[in-house]
Amino acid sequence: MANNQNAELLDKARLLRHDIRDGSFTGYTSGLVPGLVQGNVVILPKVWAEDFLLYCYLNPVSCPLISMSKPGDAMVPALGADIDIRTDIPQYNVFKDGELVEQVTDIEQYWSDDMVSFVLGCSFSFEEALLRAGLSIRNIDLDRNVSMFETNIATAPSAKFFGNTVVTMRPFKPADAIRAIQITTRLPKAHGAPIHIGMPNKIGIEDLAKPEYGDSVPVNDDEIPVFWACGVTPQVAIRNAKPPLCITHVPGKMLVTDKLNDELAVL
Amino acid sequence: MANNQNAELLDKARLLRHDIRDGSFTGYTSGLVPGLVQGNVVILPKVWAEDFLLYCYLNPVSCPLISMSKPGDAMVPALGADIDIRTDIPQYNVFKDGELVEQVTDIEQYWSDDMVSFVLGCSFSFEEALLRAGLSIRNIDLDRNVSMFETNIATAPSAKFFGNTVVTMRPFKPADAIRAIQITTRLPKAHGAPIHIGMPNKIGIEDLAKPEYGDSVPVNDDEIPVFWACGVTPQVAIRNAKPPLCITHVPGKMLVTDKLNDELAVL
Incomplete structure (x- = not known):
């Protein structure tokens, strides 16, 4: 602690x-208390x-x-x-x-x-680590919620809990994608390294502009989409x-x- | 040691x-004495x-x-x-x-x-580490020399030594590419992590099938080309x-x- x-x-x-407890703050917490x-x-x-x-x-x-x-x-x-x-x-x-x-x-x-x-x-924990290492995070720059997609990657079921893995997507230039993999590897309790890079269709994502959750975040031509497992996965299982x-x-x-x-x- | x-x-x-010293072995050393x-x-x-x-x-x-x-x-x-x-x-x-x-x-x-x-x-040092981690390396599977390309990434000059970085290329499926980045990060004295992934044209490589050095190594549709800095770089500077x-x-x-x-x- x-x-x-x-x-x-x-x-x-x-x-x-305190503000959350008394109902005066009900918003998104991204970037708060980094x-x-x-x-x-x-x-x-x-x-x-x-x-x-x-x-x-x-x-x-x-x-x-x-x-x-x-x-x-x-x-x-x-x-x-x-x-x-x-x-x-x-x-x-x-x-x-x-x-x-x-x-x-x-x-x-x-x-x-x-x-x-x-x-x-x-993933907010690793976003802070990425920012601290000098990387830019598109969803933060655009003040949007990160894009989240349901993939075709099945989770391991437990009794009635089952479903596909939900991922967040952040675009990076190749050298920054490599750096992001290194940095997030250090943080297994914040989803750790990405589970996929570069080929959204291979994990069942048809259109990067149409996330199932969160906001749309553009990927530039010189960028690779990088996908991390997401804490919304259990909500699908639920x-x-x-x-x-x-x-x-x-x-x-x-x-x-x-x-x-x-x-x-x-x- | x-x-x-x-x-x-x-x-x-x-x-x-000994065999090399007396001239009875003059071949490639990849995979020898792993x-x-x-x-x-x-x-x-x-x-x-x-x-x-x-x-x-x-x-x-x-x-x-x-x-x-x-x-x-x-x-x-x-x-x-x-x-x-x-x-x-x-x-x-x-x-x-x-x-x-x-x-x-x-x-x-x-x-x-x-x-x-x-x-x-x-890079043979990290190839051994990748193999030991269960990854397949195409150039080894095909018994070919790795593909090497001269990039548009300038090295830092020293007096008369200058030139672009030469890279080796190995194709991996996305999850294996992530794993390869993690493993090679551990080995900075063997070129360390890749310097580029996924977009050969961004580093000045026009045709992956036509390496400047070594052999051609095919990249499948579901694979990402991963590029590591290469010890042939100083030969260009020389x-x-x-x-x-x-x-x-x-x-x-x-x-x-x-x-x-x-x-x-x-x-």
Whole structure:
């Protein structure tokens, strides 16, 4: 976790979570409090949580688990002393039987002693590492959400959880693509290295201009599209598994933690 | 250097160098004694050696220096106790005033107290690492020399040494290309990570089927061409610098050393 030398970062994160908690901030968290880990969130009833844990274990690149709560425990002390998973995400997707039924800014009405929360690493951590290394990220430059695509790459199923891998796409010139592969390799808990480069049709993407999630981001003629596994992958698996209740963050509106991105680095 | 646990490897290397020394082996060294470093060789008169040393320093990816001799010292003890640089390479290119004038199997007639030898790391070291990681290398599968191309990427000049970077090309499917970038990043003294992927025309290569050096190696539709800096780069700089005398190995016919490839790895 961040230490005293990161006090300013921690203050920023606490203030942001406060604004999120009281409903005054409900937006996208990309670029907010750079240096700190942001997380994908999945909340499930206990009876579904064990199968989902196995799903994460079997698909560590799409689903890099960084925290799992005990049933009914809404706090996430490993990621920040004050974090309350019921209120500290700008906006939540509520799924019933696999269908998105509601988007809300807190989930206290849905919480019970039966609920288990999972936090998964997120590409925002490696975006910060890429920026720090001097690379430009098109979706950030254009102030858009990253493009996300459902691929034809099947995940390993666990009980009722199954589905194809969702990827994010960022375009880079070849030398920067090589650099991006090196940098993100260091961050396996933030999806790690890309899983594909250069040939979208080979992974079932027909039109780069038409992402399934997020915004369209142009790829120039001298650029290669680079694809990373994405934390939206489990949302596809949840739609397929159809648990009676499941709550996730809204893509792009993440849990901001007190953990340093550099803490996720293996090298 | 290799230790007792690598005795078998060292025996193989010594026997191969013996066959090379007595002229009974004059062929390509790719795939011979896997596990041991093979080197590019450049031999220059002392007065040219200082400028060439700076050229290597300025262009460490093309010219990863692993040994430099004192003037007139034909031995290379850092790379193998018995190595005599005058006899232990299968075939030498002899350049006079930048022109290739002869190919010989020993250079005793050209040697003098004035000559300085340089040994540079070679892509054969990372090819072994790629094979060990389960990747297939097309030029090896086809028993051909790797394709080499002169690019439009200028090296940093040193005195009269200048020229464009020469690259080797190996085709990989996208996921293997990512893996190859990761693996070769570990080996900066063997040219390290690729310097380009995917767009040959952006680095001045018009036709992948027509390499300037080595053999043609086909690239399939589902593959990306991956380009590494190559130890033939200094041979281009030598042609440009036009020293009165310069001796190199013949591309693909390398110095086989007693150093382990794994000793070159930084991680």
